[in-house]
Amino acid sequence: MTNPRLFFRAITGFALLALSACAHTPALPVVSEEPIVLMIGLDGLRPDAIDRWDAPNLRALAARGVRPQSMYPVMPSKTFTNFYSLATGLYPQHHGMVSNAPYDRSYDEVFSNRNGGPQDPRWWGGEPIWITAEQQGVRSGIMFWLGSEIEHDGIRPTVWHTYVHEMPYEDRVAEVLSWFDAPADQQPRLAAVYFDHVDTITHGAGPFTPEEGEAVSRVDALVGELIDGLTARGLIDRTNIIIVSDHGMAEVTMERSVALDTLADLDGLFIPEFSGRYGPGLEPYVMGYGDSAAVERAYAALDGANEHVSVYRRGEMPGTWHFDHPDRGPDLFILAEPGWLLTRSDADLSGPWPAGMHGAHGYDSRDESMGATFIGAGPIFPRGTQPDAFENVNVYLMIACALGLDPAVTDGDPAVVARITGGRCPA
Known part of the structure; x- marks a missing residue:
């Protein structure tokens, strides 16, 4: 097949040759024939x-x-x-944006739109x-x-x-x-x-x-x-x-949810998804950061505790995921089955979704429901x-x-x- 780079260079070369051959005639407006890309994100x-x-x-x-x-x-x-x-x-493990609001250990800080994260080059690799x-x-x-x-x-x-x-x-x-x-x-x-x-x-x-x-x-x-x-x-x-x-x-319903604190002691774990503007809400996953004792205690309690919840330790996640960033990858990753949501028993669910939430994403990227266009x-x-x-x-x-x-x-x-x-x- 024709290499598009060589094709467009050839077209440009022929155009220049033609212009030089007709140098005695009045100059015509230059019309670019170079390729364009329009990317539309939906x-x-x-x-x-x-x-x-x-x-x-x-x-x-x-x-x-x-x-x-x-x-x-x-x-x-x-x-x-x-x-x-x-x-x-x-992959996120290389560019650093491991979630919509990643936590960075080295900064001890959570990315936020409200504190200038979109304009802060520290977050964007x-x-x-x-x-x-x-x-x-x-x-x-x-x-x-x-x-x-x-x-x-x-x-x-x-x-x-x-x-x-x-x-x-x-x-x-x-x-x-x-x-x-x-x-x-x-x-x-x-x-x-x-x-x-x-x-x-x-x-x-x-x-x-x-x-x-x-x-x-x-x-x-x-x-x-x-x-x-x-x-x-x-x-x-x-x-x-x-x-x-x-x-x-x-498809989700607010009733298909699991309160993680009823299954495990989460003390000692910082969970960014439960610490945002509205506090604990309804999430397809949560990322936990903490010392080894807190991680192991929560992992032992959560592993197999609910058929709709999976839990992974740092370094033990599926090979297709690629979000184990050195400063932002979680010590503990808790993931709901598609259609289910994670929460905490003290969550106030009247905040961001007062009329209810019926669609969610963030689940395993290879699940059919998460497929992109x-x-x-x-x-x-x-x-x-x-x-x-x-x-x-x-x-x-x-x-x-x-x-x-x-x-x-x-x-x-x-x-x-x-x-x-x-x-x-x-x-």
């Missing part, structure tokens, strides 16, 4: 949702590109861990794809992607924003498209935009509900606006559109293919290939990327 979109609900734009995109049955999120199957793994190509691009002279525009508020060695995306949850989705679309109204040499070749809508709705309503259907239809319409905007600007044929979600969603269409993706599922750490390498970038070291597998792209990105 939080919480299950891969089966676009088959169950009205999603004509996403289905059409899949029909002209690549759509595996599922994409494996990293563990834990949470938003911060996965959108940052998509950006860096790294690795090299996001937009930094790779900017280092190699490729402009990037990033709208609300996790980790994009951080400066890396003095480098930022050409365009970036502090996250504003309330910014209307249509305004996000309009701004992204406005980037491509600039002169050709000022347009981004890497653009990314994030939408939380499906996740927000299905936490409250649950998957497989009419509310989920309405949310899917809404984000599908936003994707359609972006595609129409690129088409109107004459850019669609050289744009690789990549649709990703961070995780799926499992991937759709890729454009020059590097073969038409209408349905490859086997793959890990999301491979997306970074796809983008690097599409843009002709030399990638940073990642946890992705070039052989997997070659398979997904039909050899257009050679291993």
Whole structure:
């Protein structure tokens, strides 16, 4: 198959040759033919949702590109861990974002949006794809992607924003498209935009509900606006559109919960998930940090105590999880069965979910309910293919290939990327 990097270099070379041969004629406007990547993040979109609900734009995109049955999120199957793994190509044990609010032993501190965590470079390891691009002279525009508020060695995306949850989705679309109204040499070749809508709705309503259907239809319409905007600007044929979600969603009820303190003595364990703004709540997992005596006491009590709860010590977790970061990996990891939730007997459950919670994620990343969406269409993706599922750490390498970038070291597998792209990105 044709190597896309060599192809685009050849096109550029022929264009320069033609211009030099016609130097005696008036100069024509330079029109770039270099490839573009637009990555669209749809939080919480299950891969089966676009088959169950009205999603004509996403289905059409899949029909002209690549759509595996599922994409494996990293563990834990949470938003911060996965959108940052998509950006860096790294497992959480290497980029450090091991949960939405990781605790760091060396700092003795919990990451928080309220104390400036999204702008604090201490928490964000690795090299996001937009930094790779900017280092190699490729402009990037990033709208609300996790980790994009951080400066890396003095480098930022050409365009970036502090996250504003309330910014209307249509305004996000309009701004992204406005980037491509600039002169050709000022347009981004890497653009990314994030939408939380499906996740927000299905936490409250649950998957497989009419509310989920309405949310899917809404984000599908936003994707359609972006595609129409690129088409109107004459850019669609050289744009690789990549649709990703961070995780799926499992059906839960507040009644299917286990109070961990009724099974084990948790004294001596610091559990970040029980120490946040609302105190103990309902969680798919909790991470415990403490000395060996506290860890062993809790492990002995919890191991086998409830059929819906699994417990793991540091260094003894499944090999597919990859979140044992040296300063942030937990000493004890307690995980609920999908559909169940962990809590404490003194939890006040009237706080964040006063109307009840019917959808949750964070469970084992290889469970079917946690599967993430991937759709890729454009020059590097073969038409209408349905490859086997793959890990999301491979997306970074796809983008690097599409843009002709030399990638940073990642946890992705070039052989997997070659398979997904039909050899257009050679291993």
